Amino acid sequence: MDMKHLIPIFVIFFFFMSTTSASVALAPSSSNTQSFSFSKPPGDQTFFILPNDVDPKLQSICGETDYPIECLTTTIPFLDENVAIIPVSILKVEIDAIHNKTKEAIDKAYEFSMNPSTSRLLPLCLKTCINNYNAILESKQRILDAISIGDANELSMELSHNMEHVFACEDEFKEAKIESPIVKLNSLLVKIITNSLTIYVDMVKV
């Protein structure tokens, strides 16, 4: 792989790591594709090295999104020789990632609501979040159908609603003046949804 493909990604990545305190952990993939994980406690300046053989086609797709690192980290572990590196298939992986991360968020929400040592309001907030997450899970088939028939309006509408569901969850904590215990997953979800809209609008629907 030549350096002209690698350098922009490293620059983007370094920018990302120096401006956020996001933490992403990915389960190891069962296939023989690249998998990795990292987490960055706030204030830590360590940085994470991307696999050095990221497909240049994937780099250029993710490079056009608002959150290229999340685009790479949520897709690379799930790519194998059966997945063509073209925008529509990367979009489908991202739709899968939204689904999986939403399920993860539901599990977390249940876990936190079992915790007895928390505020009385917390379980109520979490219940609202779970309802919103379930609405996201229910939208998956409609999104896939919209992609397959090329219905741009339907796709944008579903993805925008999903984004609103995540915000509705975070708003609950804000109103209750409780620190959101799932803010990281929610922020990752918003980023993947935003990237999915960009991949569809700018690269699939042309």
Ligand SMILES: *[C@@H]1O[C@H](CO)[C@@H](O)[C@H](O)[C@H]1NC(C)=O
């Ligand atoms: C989503 O989860 C399913 C089932 O665990 C897994 O097979 C798939 O690879 C995951 N995909 C993504 C993009 O997370």
